[in-house]
Amino acid sequence: MSRYLIKKYKALEPYIPGEQPQDMRYVKLNTNESPFPPSPAVVKALSAAEVKKLRLYSDPEARALTRAIADYYGISEAQVLCGNGSDEILAFIYTAFSDKENGMIYPEISYGFYPVFSALIGEPPCSVPLKEDYTVDVDEYLGRGKHVVIANPNAPTGICLSLTDIERLAEKNAGRLVIVDEAYIDFGGESAIPLLKKYENLIVVQTFSKSRSLAGARLGFCAASEEIIADLKKIKYSFNPYNVNRLTALAGKAAIEDTEYFGKCVAEIIRVREFTVEELKKLGFTVLPSKANFIFAGHADKDGKRLYEELKARGVLVRYFDKERLRGFVRITIGSKKDMKTLIQTVKEGMDNPR
Amino acid sequence: MSRYLIKKYKALEPYIPGEQPQDMRYVKLNTNESPFPPSPAVVKALSAAEVKKLRLYSDPEARALTRAIADYYGISEAQVLCGNGSDEILAFIYTAFSDKENGMIYPEISYGFYPVFSALIGEPPCSVPLKEDYTVDVDEYLGRGKHVVIANPNAPTGICLSLTDIERLAEKNAGRLVIVDEAYIDFGGESAIPLLKKYENLIVVQTFSKSRSLAGARLGFCAASEEIIADLKKIKYSFNPYNVNRLTALAGKAAIEDTEYFGKCVAEIIRVREFTVEELKKLGFTVLPSKANFIFAGHADKDGKRLYEELKARGVLVRYFDKERLRGFVRITIGSKKDMKTLIQTVKEGMDNPR
Structure with a gap:
């Protein structure tokens, strides 16, 4: 740490x-990366001619990409x-909507970034425990006077709320924002974007990293009322106006327009997920009901850390969280x-040859 | 504006x-984009095979790129x-170093983003007028108890401070940071990076957008003490860990390693700059002494707005700033x-056919 770091960030x-x-x-x-490369249309879009155009700035509004996303979801570009x-x-x-007086509330077990953002903003972290069965207790988020952040499906559990639940969150939190982080929605959940027509307090966040195979391109977006988007643009133009680079904008547009490839990839991941769950259950695993491109699985005989280490030693990398209620599990993309047959085989080997 | 935007950002x-x-x-x-495409090595590096790998996240540390930059400047990766x-x-x-008690001071005429960042952070804006001849008055920045931000060369003037001046800023502001924004340093100025050995309060910021023809790839970096970089990483990992995408990291590495192409492009831009300055002076223009890839030029007969409009109407886009002391000029990349012959020709046409 240097002597210059301002006090509030020291911890x-x-x-x-x-x-x-x-x-x-x-x-x-x-x-949670996709096993599939991006759409062939992406490879075609990122031609040598486009690489040469990198000498020029990207469009700070990313208009062509924004239009493609808006068209896909039937909402306006604004x-x-x-x-x-x-x-x-x-x-x-x-940054735009949260401070000490306007805090965020989110599940205690969820995307690890939510409390980090809270700390960055300087608002007191405020999380709500999951229920015994690892589901989000929607009642606990109603009328708390705080903005609500919900990953749907949740991570690392993979458990998804229904659109009825999301609607309840929006309806019973009038005057507060409900931010639905749909990073994994395409693998079996239902997006809340159509609810934007009805609820001006809703923000839906999505990413191209998972279902569209573009983790390395860095592309995400949010959909909300035009007023909320205008506020967020104010922050963006005060922080990093040219935030989406030229090639990523092209890649994103090509990816969202190739609905056929997208559909095939997502369907295959869902199929392979169900296969994996079944196989792991046969081996005595508990697997939470996932609508994501990962599963959260644990075994009575060994804790998550041990599973993680055994698999890593045998060449398979999964994720383990050293946190209460999560230590019994590993998250498997x-x-x-x-890959999943290799995983199952490796798990079996670990069972047959306990260290 | 939505009802949710927090108060401090309303204005x-x-x-x-x-x-x-x-x-x-x-x-x-x-x-201020480069007229030249990125190095052929960049085009080669961004192959179809690399595009397919976009399914994978980028390295959050951007190690290969960071190493290449560190090697180029003879400093450590950290x-x-x-x-x-x-x-x-x-x-x-x-974000890391500035707040109400630790404000930044910068020239009144400089990169337009500095006061915007100040406003975002909530610190009172604090700028110092340029001297009569549009140079930075270094004495005004010594021992003011504030961090100093200097674009060197400055924008939109193009005027460059000597390394002796930068050293004075660092020396006489012990305990405060001196941030040197060297976006345009490669076009004739001298980088302050070698001074890092001597001054722990120095931060040098550079970009790949100008001299390395990668504006559309979005890549910048800073060089400073290991402690300062560690602080900045803390902020990065609390804001956007995977901030540099895969293809940009590859492009940046290829660009900085191709020193021959870089040298040729920069030399040509300097040559063309001197040609343009000479031609404009022949037409009665005042041109500030530029060490950047742009010039700041004005004519007694017409103000900057008129010049900008006349040129735009004839198909040449330059930049005009509606701000005191800048209204007599246009900034020409x-x-x-x-291109520059077209510019000169177009200026002449405007002179011969006044509207």
Whole structure:
């Protein structure tokens, strides 16, 4: 730490991303990436001619991309803001709408970034425990006088709320924002974007990192009322106006327009997820009901850390969380069918050869 | 504006980027882009195989790129932080080190973003007028008890301080930070990076947008003491851990390693700048002494707005600033020799056919 860091950040504990080994020697099932490459239309869009145009700035409004997203969801362009990953979008939302007097409330077990953003803003962290069965207790978020942040499906559980529940959150929190982080919505959940027509206090956040195979391109967006988007643009233009680069904007547009490829990839991931769940259950695992591209699985005979270590030693990387109520589990990304067969095989080997 | 925007941002006036017309019908000399495409090594690095890998997250540490930058400048990797453009780097710097009690001081005429960052942070804006000849009055920045931000060369004047002046700023502001924004340093100035050995209060910010032809890739970095970089990483990991995308990291590495191409492009831009200055002076223009890839030029017969409009009507886009002491000038990016001949020709036409 330097002598210059301002006081309020001295105790700040930043987010710790999952391991990103730079060699390729692991079956990498730890950061919820897609096993499929981006759409062939993306590869085509990022031509040498476009690379040469990198000498020019990107469009700060990312208009072509924004239009494609708006068209896809049947909303207006002024209801969409794109960012350098959904993390940046969430950071803009926290900056614009949250302070000591206007805090956020979120599940105690959820995306690890929510409390970090709270700490950055300087608002007191405020989380609500999950129910015994790891579901979100919607009643606990009604009329608390705070903005609500819900990952739907939730992470790392994979459990999804119904649209009726999301609607209840919006309706019973009039005058407060309800931010629905739909990073994993395409794998079986139902997006709240159609509810924007009815609720002006709703913000839906999505990412191109998972279902659209563009984690490395850094692209996220949010959809909300035009007024909310205008506020967020004010922050963006005061922080980083050219936040979406040229190639990412092209990649995102090509990806969202290729609905056929998207549909095929998502369907396959869901199929492989169900296969994996079934196989793990056969091996005596408890698996929470997931609508995401990952599953949260635990075994009575060994804790999550042990599972994580055994798998890593055998070349399969999953994610383990050293946190209360999570220590019994590992989070396993759904990779290709081949990857998941390797996982199952590796788990079996670990069972047969206890250390 | 929505009802949710927190109070302190209600009066926030964001930065307004230069026009980015999406058609290509202008000779575009308004946003200081390079007339040259990125290095051929960049085009080669962004292969279809790399585009397919976009399904994977980028390295949050951007290690290969960071190493290449550190090697280029002969400093350690722990002294470098890369960002999504130097705007993001500046935003992290303001966030980490500045608040009401630790304000920034900068020239009244400089990069328009500095007061915007101040407003975002909530510190009172504090700027110092330029001297009569549009140079920075270094004495005015010594021992003021504030962090100092200096664009060197300055924008939109193009005037550069000597390394001796920068050293004076660092020496006479012990205990306060001196942030040198070297966006345009490669066009004739001398970088302050070697001074890092001597001054722990120095931060040097650079961008790949200008001299390395990567404006559309969004890549900037700063170099400073390891302690300062550690503080900035704390902010980055609390705001946007994966801020540099995969392709940009590859592009940046390829660009900084191709020193030959870089040298050729920069030399040509300097040559064309000197040609343009000479031609404009022949036409009776006043041109401030520029060490940047742009010049700031004015004519006694017409103000900047009129020049801007006349040129735009004839297909040449330059930048005009509606601000005291700047209204007599336009800022003209140095494009290709052909572009600049078109500019000169267009200026002449405007002179010969006054409206």
